[in-house]
Amino acid sequence: MSNDRDIAILGAAMHPWGKWGRNFVEYGVVAAQGALADAGVGWDDIQFVSGADTMRNGYPGYVSGATFAQALGWNGAQVASSYAACASGVTALSTARAQILAGFCDVALVVGADTTPKGFLAPNKGERGDDPDWLRFRLLGATNPTYFGLYARRRMEMFGATREDFARVKVKNARHGLGNPYARYRKEVSVDDVLHAPIVSDPLGLLDICATSDGAAALVVCSLDYARSRGVTDPVRVRAISTVTPSYPQTTIELPNFATDSAAGAGGVPAHGFKESIAVRAYAEAGIGPDDLDCAEVYDLSTAMELDWYEQIGLCAPGDAEKLLRDGATALGGRVPVNASGGLASFGEAVPAQAIAQVCELTWQVQGRAEGRQVEGARVGLSINQGLFGHGSAVIVSA
């Protein structure tokens, strides 16, 4: 399985997720050094540095590529810094891929790291009456979990999902995360624990919603020729990267919007909703379908949203996600384990690092290196996430 637009993943590494309270740059450097060591590539050999930005750590976070390059020691590499909310990490990877496939560089370092404040992710300060991200808090108190709660309630009303169904997602992911040395939470959780946790945005409680974390992840990526020149003849490949925007009209209410688009006008409704379309593009680029997946890392910002993703990435038909979960298909040992890493449920979200961390996990899975959480015989995996304002991403990785 290959095509002439694949690139190779030579190395992957993370800084453990947690609430460490240190400078995000420190975490990024640890992840970068780990990825270089994993790849067997020297920092001096890196020709392109692609940083995923953080918005909560001042100016160094807005120019993360240069920030990491400086911290590692200026080496004259070309640099880029990307922000795309939760999709920032994959946007940084996509930029590196374009540089490699265009022949402007052979080998690149992709890094994302974050230090997050306690509690809800809040908008930037100041009176900003034209910023929907500020206005949604001001006028509605519409936190991120508010949107998650709306989706979860909708699943209950449409498909008869229950709070127990949602709780089982957390139970599964907590179990998966037990063996992951990079996960922040490594503790078994019971259905009762989830049901009795304080309610945040009804029907979702504290254990249904992912925390915000500090963490970092990094990848060393290169051309297939470069990999061969390093003696790696059969590298892990990035088969597809999807960063599509929605197609009009977007008929599901999305962060940070006050309303959906109107479907009343010319042109009708597109074949795929936004999240589906992210996966559809990735499958098309890789020339595979959902049946070819051995594992997936999906953005479980809430337990209920993991169920939405099963349907959105084509693992089952709409309304069948609860059954897929109950049958054990998405647990380790099942047909297509989802979030073998433990997912956001075990990590908490470190925004610019998270999408890179998903690709790290897929890399280790298809290499058979995911100790304690290995998906038996994994060859192909998909990661997917969605950010604010129409940013989202998916990556397909294969052995």
Place this chain on the structure above:
Amino acid sequence: MNEKSVSAAERRELAGAADEREAGAPPSSEPRQGKTRVPAAEGWFSMDEAAPVLLGERGTESGSYFWPTAVATSGNPHAFGEERAPAELSRTGRLWSWTTNHYPPPEPYVAPDPFVPYTVCAVELDAERMVVLGGLATGADAGQLEAGMEMELVLGTLFEDDEHEYVVWQWAPLRRPS
């Protein structure tokens, strides 16, 4: 063209229906207490206390509706660069989903002290075929909500200072006289 999907006569009827809502559901406007009621967001909705409307726009070629107009929304690419005319959105719709928040959100939300849980509703408008968020009407019971039930637009007080009540649009369960 259906710029105003609810006629003036229908509005009077709806306002009447609002007055006849069951005990427990308050009228759509708060006691004045001598304070001036001003919109918390200028130009997003009309200040008609009996029958407020969301102030949107409609594409003159596509027929698509756009709201809110104060922030960027996607145009209809099938009518790229089209002109838009002012259009009031339907005052009623069906409840798509809702959630009650039990923790105080961060600023710039102005949370009452002590904090009171509050409910956010998503309501689907038939003519516009769009879902619009809004707080549940002050005093309405979230325990009575069901997907698909009819909701109508009302005004409520978001927060107040010494001189002003800052008014916001809200969704209230609509109970037609039987």
